[in-house]
Amino acid sequence: MARLRRQSDSLLSNWRQAELLADVADSLERVRATAGSDTIAVGGLRIIVNPSPLRWREAAERAWPVIDSLYGSAAADLPQYPYIFRAVDPDGSVRRTVLHVGVELPWDLDVRGTTTVLLTAVIAPHFDPAVANWLGTALRPTFRPQDERTAVFLQLVTAPSDAVRRCFLGDIARCKDVLQVGDSTGLVTRWYVTPAEREALVTESFADYFARGATAPSLQRCRQHRDEACTALLQSLPPGSLPRPLGHAARVVLVREALRAGGRDAYRRLVASDRGAIGARLSSAAGMDIDSLVARWRNDVLAARPRPLTLPWWAGFAAIGWTAFFGFCALRSSRWRL
Amino acid sequence: MTAMFRAVLYGQWRWSRLIVVLGTVVAFAIPLLSLQGATRADRGALQAQELLRAVQSWGTLYPLLATALGLLMAIAAWAPDHRGRHIHALTLPLERWRYVLLRFAAGFVLLAAPIAAVLIGSSLAVLTATLPPGLQSYPIALAVRFAFAVFVAYAVFFAVSAGTARTAGIILGVIAAVILLQVVASIANIELDLFGAAQTVLLLGPGPLAVFTGRWMLVDV
Secondary structure (H helix, E strand, O other): OHHHHHHHHHHHHHHHHHHHHHHHHHHHHHHHHHOOOEEEEEOOEEEEEOOOOOOHHHHHHHHHHHHHHHHHHHHHHHHHOOEEEEEEOOOOOOOOOOOOOOEEEEOOOOHHHHHHHHHHHOOOOOOOHHHHHHHOOOOOOOOOHHHHHHHHHHHHHHOOOHHHHHHHOOOHHHHHHHHOOOOOOOHHHHHOOOHHHHHHHHHHHOHHHHOOHHHHHHHHHHHOOOHHHHHHHHHOOOOOOOOOOOOHHHHHHHHHHHHHHHOOOHHHHHHOOOOOOHHHHHHHHHOOOHHHHHHHHHHHHHHOOOOOOOOOHHHHHHHHHHHHHHHHHHHHOOOOOO | OHHHHHHHHHHHHHHHHHHHHHHHHHHHHHHHHHOOOOOOOOOOOOHHHHHHHHHHHHHOHHHHHHHHHHHHHHHHHHHHHHHOOOHHHHHOOOOHHHHHHHHHHHHHHHHHHHHHHHHHHHHHHHHHOOOOOOOEEOHHHHHHHHHHHHHHHHHHHHHHHHOOHHHHHHHHHHHHHHHHHHHHHHHOOOOOOHHHHHHHHHHOOOOOOHHHOOOOOOEEO
16 A cells, blocks of 8 residues: 555656646747747737738737627636737748747738637637537637528528427427427437437438447347337437537527627626536526527527528629620621621 | 511521420429429428438539520521521521521520429429428529520520621630630649639629529528
8 A cells, every 4th residue: 555655656746747847848938939029919818929911910909809799708817818829931831940839820811811810719718618518619709600690590490300490490498408408318309309310310320330239139120110229229329429409500609699698797607607507507697597598599590591592683684784795796797607 | 577576486486396395394394303202291300401402403404404495596596597508588678687686586585485484393393392491492583593594595605606607716716725825824834824714704793604603492491
């Protein structure tokens, strides 16, 4: 026992030493990377950049309102994490010093591209693993929230899931199921309501996974339209591996809606406690009950229906104009063809 | 003038009736075939994506049919004149431009049949289909777009066909020159993208072929 304790103490001491050395190396690398650089501060955004033609300040001025509108009062905590950027020659064949901190980007990037890089680089203040796990993606500020909502609209209409379709038609309980903000027991039957969906999921997405070992007979039965076999197979999947009927965008849009509804302190309330159920946390952030929040989310998504694929108004005139033009060309050929 | 137009129309109908009839049948059939399977009431949530995919795949046939109709009708409009070395046209008490206008207009009248077939076929297809919630049908928009595409295609080929051999030679020469220039520029490592520029001019914005591009969807979100 004493020997094991000595060994663990020695390991702990080595680990602390290694961590110290890593911190020193990191610090030296940071000094090397930021030598001769400028710091640009816009709102709570701090960026350290090397001299280059990139229009950093303009990009930061565009990015900051978007960041601020997402994180609200929590955005004031961002100066704790200054971002290091290094503009490099877009010609990849030019040799340059290799740095291990910060983000490199070509100096010929336009303002819009630079702003997008800034928005992508921003790390959410007070990272919350539970929210991140539920979202399945990072919550980032975006220039085009409308595009996100349109993508969710398309999912609502085309996702091969009856639960999603019912959500689209106004069943808020189904919306809560597919967004996983309510009761999360029995997800298989909540997400994939009909036997046909469950069979399709098993035979199309998990056929290889279940084809070997003890699950092979169940797979055969599932292929013979035995729903209990399909359901059992899906229930045997490791936690978190059941495909979500709606993509990440749906949940991101819900969080954005909660933050928009909850005002400037909404993000702080969302990440205040990492123990509660997601539904309750979103509800607290939004300052309204979860059903109302989900209903708002659905209305927002339905309002983002993409424009139908009809021709723009001018296309008809253009087509008539070109028809007349070519017709005129034909009339002008004054010589009879010989 | 009306009698003259009737005579030209009748002549053109005799020369191109096979094209018109076949084109009309195909134009009527494509929308119905694109929604095959959508008439079943037991279709579940699984099929919405498949339906859109099928509609999009069949949708590629509309611009092809429009181009084919425009080309064949333009050729049919001028073929007998070219074969007879324009002797019949020269005997008519009519200026050249009036004669061309009559031929041009007769072609449009005959092309109304396949356009109407697309409209009727599309309307019938969506009436008999059970569309999943959230999907909408656009039979009129599709027929209008088809009409524009047919008219543009017909006008382009009609103009080429009505021209002299010299005109056709000039057009072919310009296309060959563009290709040659692009090849030379590529060999000389000069940054010159003539094909890209031509694509932009012809296919994008108010370009003459813009009406042919994009997705031709009878059913969409």
